[in-house]
Amino acid sequence: MHRTYLTFLLLFIAISMYGQTKVRPLPANINRPSINLYAPFVSGDGKTIVYLSDYTDDGYHGMRWATKKTVSTWNDGQEVNKLTNRPTLNFRGGYSLSFDGDMLLFTSRKSGLGGFDLWYSDRRGDDWAAPKNFGMPVNSSANEGSPMLSPDGEYLYFMRCDQMSEHKGASGCQIMVSKKSYKGWEEPVALPSNINTGNSQMPRILADGETLIFSSDQMGGKGGMDLFISTKEGDSWSEPVALDFINTEKDDQFVSIPAKGRYLYTEIDGVKDREIAEVLIPEEFQPKKVMRIRGTVTDATTSEPLNANLTVFNVGMRDRLWNEKVGKAGEFAIVLKEGAVYDISIDVDDPGYMYFSKIYDLEEVGSRDKENLNISLQPIKKGDVYPLDILFKEHSAELSDDGIFELRRVADLMRKNSSMKVELEVMLNNYLQDSMASNPDLTEVKVDTSYQTASYKESSTDSVKSISRGSAIILTAPDSMRVEDKEPVMELTYTYHNDRTQQQAEAIKEYITGRGIAEDRIEIKATKKENETAEKPIEVKMKILSL
Numbered sequence: 001m002h003r004t005y006l007t008f009l010l011l012f013i014a015i016s017m018y019g020q021t022k023v024r025p026l027p028a029n030i031n032r033p034s035i036n037l038y039a040p041f042v043s044g045d046g047k048t049i050v051y052l053s054d055y056t057d058d059g060y061h062g063m064r065w066a067t068k069k070t071v072s073t074w075n076d077g078q079e080v081n082k083l084t085n086r087p088t089l090n091f092r093g094g095y096s097l098s099f100d101g102d103m104l105l106f107t108s109r110k111s112g113l114g115g116f117d118l119w120y121s122d123r124r125g126d127d128w129a130a131p132k133n134f135g136m137p138v139n140s141s142a143n144e145g146s147p148m149l150s151p152d153g154e155y156l157y158f159m160r161c162d163q164m165s166e167h168k169g170a171s172g173c174q175i176m177v178s179k180k181s182y183k184g185w186e187e188p189v190a191l192p193s194n195i196n197t198g199n200s201q202m203p204r205i206l207a208d209g210e211t212l213i214f215s216s217d218q219m220g221g222k223g224g225m226d227l228f229i230s231t232k233e234g235d236s237w238s239e240p241v242a243l244d245f246i247n248t249e250k251d252d253q254f255v256s257i258p259a260k261g262r263y264l265y266t267e268i269d270g271v272k273d274r275e276i277a278e279v280l281i282p283e284e285f286q287p288k289k290v291m292r293i294r295g296t297v298t299d300a301t302t303s304e305p306l307n308a309n310l311t312v313f314n315v316g317m318r319d320r321l322w323n324e325k326v327g328k329a330g331e332f333a334i335v336l337k338e339g340a341v342y343d344i345s346i347d348v349d350d351p352g353y354m355y356f357s358k359i360y361d362l363e364e365v366g367s368r369d370k371e372n373l374n375i376s377l378q379p380i381k382k383g384d385v386y387p388l389d390i391l392f393k394e395h396s397a398e399l400s401d402d403g404i405f406e407l408r409r410v411a412d413l414m415r416k417n418s419s420m421k422v423e424l425e426v427m428l429n430n431y432l433q434d435s436m437a438s439n440p441d442l443t444e445v446k447v448d449t450s451y452q453t454a455s456y457k458e459s460s461t462d463s464v465k466s467i468s469r470g471s472a473i474i475l476t477a478p479d480s481m482r483v484e485d486k487e488p489v490m491e492l493t494y495t496y497h498n499d500r501t502q503q504q505a506e507a508i509k510e511y512i513t514g515r516g517i518a519e520d521r522i523e524i525k526a527t528k529k530e531n532e533t534a535e536k537p538i539e540v541k542m543k544i545l546s547l
Contacts, residue, residue, distance in 0.1 A: 022280040023268065029076050030066060031275040039093035039254035040265045040276045044151050044207045044335075045292065045370075046258035048101030049074070049265070051276055052093065060087030063095065065104075080104070084121050084131050091116055092167050093254050096148040099207070099292070099335065104128055107145035107164075114141035116164045118156075137187045138178050145170060146202050150209050151259075151290065151335035152322070154180050157203040157212070160188070169251075173201045175214060182325065195230060195237055207259035208288040208337040212237065215253040223249040229285060245282055259335075259369065261287045289338040289365035295373035297330040297346055297356075305330025306377060308346050315341040315359070315402050338365040343405040346375055351416035353377045355409055359389050359402055380417070382547055388424075388540040390508060395443050397503035399511060407508065410542065411515040421545040424508055425525040426501040429534035433497040442496040450491045501526035501538075508540065 025031055030049075038052040038061060047068040052061040063080040079085065086108060094107030094116075102123045108131070109116050117139040121128040133139065134147070138156065143164040148157050155177055162172030174196040176188040190196055191212075198218040205212055210232040215225045219240060226247045228240035246252060246266060255266045263278035297308040310332050312322040317340070326332040326346075336342050340362060347355035356375045378384070388410065390403035399407070414420050434442060505524035513519050523545065 024263070024278040025268070025270065026276045026278070027073055030074050031270060031273075034273060036274040037276050038267050038274060039095075040267060041096050041254070041256045042258050042265045043097040043101035044099035044259045045101060046260060048097055049276075050080070050095055050097060050104065051077070053077070056087070061092065062087055063090075063106075067101070078126075081128055084119075084128055086110060088166060090166065091145045091164055091170070093202075094146045096146070096204075096256075098149050098153065099151045099259075100294070100333065103149070105147040105149065106131075107147070109166075113139045115143035116145050116161075118144050118147040118158055120147075134185065138185050143170070144176075145173075148203055148205055150205050151207050151292075152209065153333065154322075155205070155209075156180070156185060156188075157205050158188075159201050159203065160190075161201075170201060171199060173199050175200045175203045192237055194239055201225070202253045204256060206257055206287040207261065207290045207335060209290075209335065210337070211287040213243070213255065213257070214240075215251075216240075217251075222247045225251040225253050227252050227255060243285065245285070246279060257281070257287065259290050259292065261289060289369065291336045291338075291360065291362055291365055292333070292370040293336065293344075293360075293373060294333045294370075295331070295346075295375055297326055297332070297375045297377065300376035300378040303376075306348055308348050308375075308377065310334075311345045311347075312336075313343040313405055315343050315405070336360060336362055338362055341402055343402070345405070345409060346377065347409070348377060351413070352379050354380050354384075354386055355413065357389050357406055357409060359391075361402075380420075380544060380547065382544050385541050385543045388542055390540045392500075392504055392507075392538065395441050395498075397500040397507055399507055404511075407511050408515065411512050411517055414512070414517050414521065417547060420547055421521045421523070423523040423525055423543040423545055424505060425527060425541045425543065426505040426508070427539045427541070428499055428501050428528040428537065429539065430537050431497065431499055431528040431530045433495050435493075435495065437496045439496075439498075441498040444497050444499055446495040446497060448493045448495065450493065499526075499528050501528060504538070 031037060035053055035055045040049055040051040042049045048065065050063060050065045053064045054061055056062040063085045064077040065080055066074045066077040069075045084104065084106065089108045089110045091107035096105050097103065104121045106119055107116050108119050112133065113136065118134040119131045120134065121131045138144065143161045144158055145161060145164055146159050157175065157177050159173045160176050161170040164170040175191045177191060178185045178188040195214065197216060200214050200216045202215045203212060204214065212230050213227060215227050217225045219228060221242050222244065227243040229243055230237045230240045246255065246264065255264050257264050262281060264281050266277065266279055267274055268277045297306045298304060299306055305328065307328050307330065308326050310322055310324055310326050311320065312334060313320050322334060342360045342362060343357065344360065345355055345357040347353070354377060356377060389406045391400040392398060393400050414422070432439060432442060505526050509522050509524050512522060
C-alpha cells in the first residue's frame with residue numbers, strides 16, 4: 001500500500017510540474033540531433049510552423065515547415081520548395097504566416113521593385129504556389145521586410161529599412177502599416193515615434209489585433225536587439241515595455257505567439273544544438289483571447305457563392321469593425337477579441353434576399369474559440385417565417401442595445417421592399433405565474449374579480465371592514481346586518497406572471513415605425529407556452545404577409 005501511495009504521489013508531482021513547465025522544447029521529429037533550428041513562426045491558429053534549418057545541401061539556412069498532428073505533436077518538417085526558398089535572395093527570418101497558415105509571407109530581393117521586397121505564396125495542399133510580389137505602394141525603391149498580416153487580414157505590418165542583407169541583418173528600420181481596401185493596399189504609414197526610435201524591426205501583431213511585439217537596439221535593454229511589447233490605444237500605441245522574461249545579452253528578434261496566448265515560440269540553446277521551444281508567457285504579457293470565425297455565403301437555391309456584404313459591430317461601443325464585401329468566392333474570416341458583444345450580419349444588394357445575423361457575447365472566450373458558419377441566403381417569399389435576434393432588458397419589455405442592430409436591418413429590408421407587409425410575433429417559452437411575487441421575473445400582475453354570498457352576525461358597528469387573505473382583498477358588509485340578510489362580497493385575486501409579450505411586440509413595432517416604416521405594414525402577435533423551457537426564453541419571429 002505504501003508503494004502504491006508513493007507511486008501516486010510521484011505521478012501527481014510529475015503532472016503538476018508538467019502543467020507549470022516554463023520551457024517546452026518541440027518534439028524530436030522537429031528538434032533533430034545535430035541540426036540547428038532558428039527563427040520559428042507559428043500561425044495564429046497554432047497549426048502551422050515555419051522555421052530555418054542548417055540541414056541543407058548548399059550550406060545555407062533553408063526554410064522548413066510543418067503542421068500540427070495532434071494537440072501536442074507535429075508532423076515531420078519538410079522543406080519549402082525552391083520557388084520560394086531562396087537563401088541567397090531571402091532576408092534571414094523575414095517571414096510569417098497568415099492566421100490560418102494558408103499564406104506564407106516573406107522577404108526577398110528576387111526581381112523586386114528595388115532592394116528587398118515583400119512577397120507571398122498561397123498554400124496548395126502540401127506545397128506552396130509560385131510567389132507573388134505585393135507591389136506598390138507597399139513595396140518601394142527602399143528595402144521592405146518582415147511582413148505580417150493582422151488576424152483579420154485587414155492590415156499589413158512590415159519594416160522599411162535603409163540597409164538590409166541576406167545574412168547580416170538590417171539597420172535604419174522603421175515599422176510601417178498598410179490598410180487593405182477594395183482597391184488594394186493603401187499607402188503605408190509609419191507607426192508613431194515611441195515605436196519607431198531609429199531601428200525598430202520584426203513586427204508581430206498578435207491575435208487580438210491590438211498587441212504588437214517588435215525588436216530594437218535603440219531602446220535600451222539587455223544588449224543587442226531586444227524584444228518589446230506595445231498595445232494599441234485608439235489611434236496611438238502605449239509606451240513599449242521590454243520583454244525581459246525572454247530577452248538576453250544576444251540579439252533577440254524571432255518570436256511568435258498563437259491565439260491561445262499562453263506560450264511564445266522561440267529558439268533556445270538545446271543540449272547540443274539550437275532548437276525550437278515554447279516558453280510560458282507571464283500573465284501580464286498575455287494577449288486577450290480571441291474567437292476565430294470562418295464562413296461561406298451561398299445562394300440557398302443555386303448553392304453558388306455570393307459576393308455578400310459583411311458587417312460587424314462592437315455593440316457596446318457602437319463601433320463598426322467590418323463593412324466590406326466577402327469576395328466572389330463567398331468566403332470570409334474574422335477574429336473577435338475577448339471582452340465585448342458583437343453583432344454580425346450578412347446581406348446582398350439584391351432586395352429579394354433575406355439577410356443573416358448573429359450576436360456573439362464574448363465577455364469571456366472559453367475553450368470554444370472557433371466556429372465555421374456556412375450561410376445560405378434565401379430569396380424572400382410570401383409566408384416565409386424568419387427568426388429575429390432581438391433581445392430585451394432583464395424582466396422588462398424595454399429593448400436591449402444588443403438587438404437594436406437587428407431592428408435596423410428589418411427596417412432596411414422593408415424600406416428596400418416598399419410593398420412588404422409583415423407579422424412580428426413575440427413568443428414566451430417559459431410562462432410562469434404565482435399568487436405572490438416569488439420570482440424576480442414575475443413583474444406583471446393580473447387582477448381577477450369574483451363575488452361571494454356571505455352572512456354576518458349582528459353588531460353595533462356600522463362601518464365597512466376590509467379583510468386581507470393572502471393575495472385577496474375581501475370587502476365586508478356592516479356588522480350590524482342581521483344574520484338572515486345576505487349580500488354579495490367582492491373578492492380581488494392577484495396573479496403575478498412574466499408574460500410581457502404584448503408590450504414587447506409593441507416596443508418592436510414602435511422602433512421600426514420610428515425608422516420610417518408605415519404602421520399598417522406591421523402586424524403584431526403575442527403568444528406564450530406554459531411551463532416549458534427552451535434555449536431562448538423569448539423568441540421573436542417575422543412572417544412575410546405580402547410582397
